[in-house]
Amino acid sequence: MDFNQLQNQLNLSFNQIDLLKQAFMHTSYVNEHRDQNLEDNERLEFLGDAVLELAVSQYLYREYKNMSEGELTKFRANIVCEPSLEQFAKELELYDYLLLGKGEEKSGGRERPSLLADAFEALIGAIYLDQGFDSVIQFLKEFIFPKIEPGAFSHAMDYKTQLQEKVQQQGEQVMYEIVDEIGPAHNRKFIAKVFVGENEKGEGQGRTKKEAEQEAAQKALKLFD
Amino acid sequence: MDFNQLQNQLNLSFNQIDLLKQAFMHTSYVNEHRDQNLEDNERLEFLGDAVLELAVSQYLYREYKNMSEGELTKFRANIVCEPSLEQFAKELELYDYLLLGKGEEKSGGRERPSLLADAFEALIGAIYLDQGFDSVIQFLKEFIFPKIEPGAFSHAMDYKTQLQEKVQQQGEQVMYEIVDEIGPAHNRKFIAKVFVGENEKGEGQGRTKKEAEQEAAQKALKLFD
Numbered sequence: 001m002d003f004n005q006l007q008n009q010l011n012l013s014f015n016q017i018d019l020l021k022q023a024f025m026h027t028s029y030v031n032e033h034r035d036q037n038l039e040d041n042e043r044l045e046f047l048g049d050a051v052l053e054l055a056v057s058q059y060l061y062r063e064y065k066n067m068s069e070g071e072l073t074k075f076r077a078n079i080v081c082e083p084s085l086e087q088f089a090k091e092l093e094l095y096d097y098l099l100l101g102k103g104e105e106k107s108g109g110r111e112r113p114s115l116l117a118d119a120f121e122a123l124i125g126a127i128y129l130d131q132g133f134d135s136v137i138q139f140l141k142e143f144i145f146p147k148i149e150p151g152a153f154s155h156a157m158d159y160k161t162q163l164q165e166k167v168q169q170q171g172e173q174v175m176y177e178i179v180d181e182i183g184p185a186h187n188r189k190f191i192a193k194v195f196v197g198e199n200e201k202g203e204g205q206g207r208t209k210k211e212a213e214q215e216a217a218q219k220a221l222k223l224f225d
Numbered sequence: 226m227d228f229n230q231l232q233n234q235l236n237l238s239f240n241q242i243d244l245l246k247q248a249f250m251h252t253s254y255v256n257e258h259r260d261q262n263l264e265d266n267e268r269l270e271f272l273g274d275a276v277l278e279l280a281v282s283q284y285l286y287r288e289y290k291n292m293s294e295g296e297l298t299k300f301r302a303n304i305v306c307e308p309s310l311e312q313f314a315k316e317l318e319l320y321d322y323l324l325l326g327k328g329e330e331k332s333g334g335r336e337r338p339s340l341l342a343d344a345f346e347a348l349i350g351a352i353y354l355d356q357g358f359d360s361v362i363q364f365l366k367e368f369i370f371p372k373i374e375p376g377a378f379s380h381a382m383d384y385k386t387q388l389q390e391k392v393q394q395q396g397e398q399v400m401y402e403i404v405d406e407i408g409p410a411h412n413r414k415f416i417a418k419v420f421v422g423e424n425e426k427g428e429g430q431g432r433t434k435k436e437a438e439q440e441a442a443q444k445a446l447k448l449f450d
Binding site: 043047056184187 | 267275282301411
């Protein structure tokens with residue numbers, strides 16, 4: 001693996017190149033090279049996860065001044081989650097640099113979503129340790145933040161669409177009904193129910209009718225798992 | 226509320242004292258003072274949560290070099306969780322500064338664990354915005370980090386003790402059994418089962434026998450909810 005090439009590709013310049021390498025070191029590789037006294041990427045991933053969480057939180061806090069805490073939390077969860085991190089890792093072509101043991105390689109570890117997501121978080125952890133938080137922000141500004149907009153990470157967020165698709169496969173219809181509004185006018189909450197055919201499948205609440213319907217759809221989706 | 230007194234108490238000096246005040250502003254207070262164009266503490270709490278998560282992660286990463294990622298994650302979850310945050314908030318006497326609406330005050334909001342925990346996170350968010358990450362670390366070093374040691378936050382961690390207590394109330398006995406060991410010697414995993422009386426109540430795995438038993442106990446505890 002040519003980690004200098006990776007540095008060029010990612011516009012990074014590490015002081016401790018071993019930290020960059022460690023970010024890609026799967027535990028299966030370490031187990032096969034026990035004489036070399038290596039450390040796998042799991043602790044870096046632990047740290048990187050928190051670094052990423054703060055970097056994304058700060059970005060959303062500043063960019064979306066009208067979003068409520070609840071909306072921000074959902075938005076963040078849709079960015080810092082395995083499917084998104086896997087997507088980032090793929091776009092950065094990180095799979096080329098994963099250091100895997102032979103068994104892991106053979107069983108397709110290089111394409112495994114969790115390994116790619118973990119390596120992305122570990123990479124963030126490595127940049128943080130080597131260069132500090134501002135460099136992480138710089139890196140994210142270049143490669144990740146431009147991709148962030150509401151809806152871009154809808155794989156987990158848009159429960160209504162997901163439910164619609166599942167139900168259509170069964171030849172049924174989805175219907176929503178706002179069954180109640182609670183609280184004073186300036187702090188109104190809506191209660192929504194979702195029906196598949198004639199059967200109630202879930203109830204949700206939210207500050208807008210749409211939020212309430214989304215939550216109801218989310219609950220209904222759990223019945224399909 | 227005398228927020229200058231709070232600043233002295235917490236050894237802080239805000240540039241924007243309104244940010245400090247906002248950290249204590251419950252949504253019920255904002256709703257009762259709509260003419261004043263105030264903002265509640267919920268968005269600050271969103272940000273503060275992530276700031277605290279990183280600060281604690283970094284502290285644990287550096288202090289506990291021999292802990293695995295799994296152990297670090299559990300440890301962090303036991304520090305950044307409502308019961309711990311409530312405890313921190315109480316020790317700092319934050320309850321005196323909560324700004325609540327009349328209804329919330331009357332119904333005991335000032336003692337509500339979630340309100341105290343939220344205010345603590347919002348306070349961290351306010352320090353971060355006003356003074357930056359290093360000041361947050363300084364604040365935590367003075368008031369919080371000295372309290373952090375494995376076991377100090379055992380309220381959520383020690384599932385075996387919790388299970389023991391519940392089961393004793395019913396006049397029954399808890400028993401653990403290591404039923405399997407998997408993986409190569411250098412990466413061994415243990416599988417534990419827990420029995421209450423003669424009935425199996427849960428199974429867990431871990432890198433040590435104790436970890437496996439803890440996980441089994443955690444699963445068994447869910448049956449009591």
